[in-house]
Amino acid sequence: MPNPPNTLLVNPTITRRASARFPLSLLHLSATLDRSGSSRIIDGNIDRHFVASTLRAIEQDRFDAVGISVMGGPQTAPAIAVSQAIRERFPALPIVWGGYFPTLYPEVALSAPYVDYAIRGQGEKTLQELVTALSAEPSAAPANIAGLSWKHQGTVVHNPNRHFSFADPGRVLPYDKLGDPRQYLARTFLGRRTAAHQVAIGCRFRCTFCGVAAMFGGTTMLPAAARLERDLSYLKYKLGADSIQYFDHNFFDREEDMLPLLEVMAKYAMPWWCYARADALLNLSDEAWKLVRKSRLKMAYIGAESPNGQMLKEIRKGTRPDQTLAVAELCRRHGVIPELSFMVAPPENTEEETEHTFEFIRELKRINPESEIIVYVYTPLPESSRHEKDRGRRAATPLRDINGEPVMFPSTPEEWTQPQWVNYACHADAPWLDDKMRRRIHDFVTVLRCRYPTVQDLNSPPWAKRALSATASWRYRFRRYDRPWELNLANRLVRLRMPQVSGL
Structure with a gap:
């Protein structure tokens, strides 16, 4: 009798440890997978050596597949790193990418030699069906699994989309798989x-x-x-x-x-x-x-x-x-x-x-x-x-860069890790901006956030925020945003929180 399917779920590092929150997508995946098999979670936001931990877990246990959650921007590079490490050490182990990046760019994800399957959209049922099929016959073609993109004889195959569903797992999510869940509070x-x-x-x-x-x-x-x-x-x-x-x-x-x-x-x-x-x-x-x-x-x-x-x-x-x-x-x-x-x-x-x-x-x-x-x-x-x-x-107006040339989006995961495309994914820069426009936006935001420090900032002393607000008040009042050298200098001493970067 075959063993029930076992899946390793990995959340590559995307934020500081202090900013780590529950990896809710992997918790929902795990709850679904555990109905017909078992699963384990490694969270790179807590485990700063998650690549080594992933390899060690695979050495110690039998897994039918590794599912890796990938969002664009800063999570792409660590997702590549852990995928490459798995492929080098365990070349036969199937690697599945899921999340926003493979949903938006399935062809790009599957262009990489270290990605075997890409899940588009909601992933619980798709991943469960895939690992069940892989555990029974690793070489079986997953042609009937909705929401899946995969490689077949050098070409990428996109199965039909999966209809959205909302299934109650019937119990609290398996927070215990994260070690002490309180570390996420x-x-x-x-x-x-x-x-x-x-x-x-x-x-x-x-x-x-x-x-x-x-x-x-x-x-x-x-x-x-x-x-x-x-x-x-x-x-x-x-x-x-x-x-x-x-x-x-x-x-x-x-x-x-x-x-x-x-x-x-x-x-x-x-x-x-x-x-x-x-x-x-x-x-x-x-x-x-x-x-x-x-x-x-x-x-x-x-x-x-x-x-x-x-x-x-x-x-x-x-x-x-x-x-x-x-x-x-x-x-x-x-x-x-x-x-x-x-x-x-x-x-x-x-x-x-x-x-x-x-x-x-x-x-x-x-x-x-x-x-x-x-x-x-x-x-x-x-x-x-x-x-x-x-x-x-x-019909969307074609995007053109600063030189009037058509914007060519990356065709590989590695290209998406280049600084200009990480900034694009994070809504921090665009190919049609010149240095003058970048500086204008940066200067306005500097004056605004100094004049009105965010209530979410618990680290900066109140007196420092009041001082920055007073210092920025004349610039804000008279719309003198350009080159706020004194505010940039003050920000080196008092690092105000930026919600668009760190959130809560």
Whole structure:
């Protein structure tokens, strides 16, 4: 009788150890895999020697496959490193990449000799079916597994997409596989022991720049209230969490679906942070806002994106600039801090749109001085990375670099690790920006964050933040953003937290 399938799951390093949060994707994968086999998790955010730990685990146990979670940007290089090490030491062991990177770029992922399979979109069922097939017959062709891309005689085969599903594992996620789960509870402005959690999966909106839209294709699912209560009870009473950072792709969706969840959250009254949309918050009833206040929502991350209504239509955001202004005022009245993100420097009318955004941000700060502002560079996804339902629906203007040449996106994982493409994936730079525009954005952000230090910064002394704010006030008041040498000097002594880089 064959052994049940056994899978090694690896989360390559992507952040500092102090910033590590629960690897929720691997925990959900593990919960599914363990129904018909077994699994083990290695988290590179905690284990700084995760490559050596991965090789040691494979030497000590029998695995039918290694599943590696890969997000673009800084996680790509460590994902390559661990994949290459596995391929060199254990050349016959199948290596599976899953997550945003292989979903957006399956052809790129499978161009590498150290990647055998790429999972597109939701991975629980796809990976379970794959390792079950591999454990029975390692050479079997996985032609019938939905959501899988694989290599066949030198070509890449893309199986049909898998329909999105939301299956309750029936129990608390297997946090015990992470060692002591309490090491993932962090001190944040929400509380002394903040836990990461996810309630809703996916988003029904289809913004053209968003990886969530590319992965889930406009689908969203919310759990039963009983499941949320089970999870919160474990996090609060078993682990000692006192606050929650919800990683939902879009926490507030339809109010009738949210009310039962808000009632559970109000019962536990743990301060929380989440992603939200301006229109969804503006449409909440008084009853819903009562529960929001009772549940102790402290901050909502809202994608404002642009003050240009036409641009918002083109990127299919579905919101308007006036709603961004209105939600800043609404949050002020309800004691919620709006964390508003903007995308500056689009490829067309780059300077004009950027300056317009700066002025719009000033208006938001006038309406609600407590508004937190996140500034990113607009970096749209390649047309080939968009969900199949959205490709070609609206002809995108070809992207051109600073020299007017077509932007050529990387064709290998190694190319995506080059600094300019890591910055692109992190919305920090784009090929059409010149040094003057980069400096203008950097200088504005420096003045803004010194004038209004983030409430999320718990390390900088209050007196230092007050001093920086006073020093930056004249520049902010008179719009003298250029070359803030004194603020750059002060930032060497007082390193203010940058939420767009480190999050909570």
